[in-house]
Amino acid sequence: MDEIPYAIKILVAGGFGAGKTTMVGSVSEIEPLRTEEVITAESVGIDDLEGVEQKTTTTVAMDFGRITLTDGLVLYLFGTPGQDRFWFMWDELSLGAVGAVVLADTRRLADCFPSVDYFEQRGTPFIVAVNCFDGAKRYRPEDVRVALDLDPQVPVLLCDARRRDSSKGVLITLVEYVLQRYSELENNGALA
Numbered sequence: 150m151d152e153i154p155y156a157i158k159i160l161v162a163g164g165f166g167a168g169k170t171t172m173v174g175s176v177s178e179i180e181p182l183r184t185e186e187v188i189t190a191e192s193v194g195i196d197d198l199e200g201v202e203q204k205t206t207t208t209v210a211m212d213f214g215r216i217t218l219t220d221g222l223v224l225y226l227f228g229t230p231g232q233d234r235f236w237f238m239w240d241e242l243s244l245g246a247v248g249a250v251v252l253a254d255t256r257r258l259a260d261c262f263p264s265v266d267y268f269e270q271r272g273t274p275f276i277v278a279v280n281c282f283d284g285a286k287r288y289r290p291e292d293v294r295v296a297l298d299l300d301p302q303v304p305v306l307l308c309d310a311r312r313r314d315s316s317k318g319v320l321i322t323l324v325e326y327v328l329q330r331y332s333e334l335e336n337n338g339a340l341a
Contacts, residue, residue: 154223158245159323161212161228162267163252164260168280168310169228170212172252176316177214177226216320224320229264239267248327249275250319252310256285258296265297274330276304278319 161169174181212228227242243249251264261277268275279293288296290305299305304326309315 154217154221156223156225157247157324158225158227159320160243160246160249160273161226161252162239162249162264162275163229163280164254164257164264166257167252167254167261168282169252172250172278172280172308172310172316172319173212173214173226173228175311175313176216176320178217179215181212181214216317218317218321218324222324224324226320236263243267243271243273246273248323249273250323251275251277253277253279253293253297254282254285255279255288255293256282258293261297265299274323274327276306276319276323276326278306278308278310280310281307 161172163169170181212226214226214228215223216226217223227246229239229242230236249264249268251261251268253261265275265277267273277293277297277299279288279290281287287307290307294301294303294305297305304322306319306322308319
């Protein structure tokens, strides 16, 4: 009889145009569910395209994908919408999530502050993955940590959300961080 894999829910969050849909799609072993719609003239003045002028679609609900890390561990990935007009969905999407990836775009770094704040306020373990866009200035992870005023234990790493191996490395880093955090809580008696 086959063993049922352990499944955990992960959120992929970040600002508008940070690469959330791309990350979920690059790493998912199934055809990802996407709720993207074409950006129309009606979004002018609502959606800030500065720095992402070539963007033609936007997520209006969520992205969903799945990746098996080991025979016994499956990750269900839920990509959040990036615009603040869709943030009302975050509470529903985050139910049951054990951790989150905050994708950061250094061309629009301030756009990931709401994601960082959301997970900090809820005590959800998260890491920051700096998506290295072509032509964008590169920063060291430590510089991004300082700019975002993150706690020293929060992992910050560089990634290319288009590449499966890079996205998978981000998810492995998150799972390891979540396990470390829960182990620390357990050792301190906080999970008793």
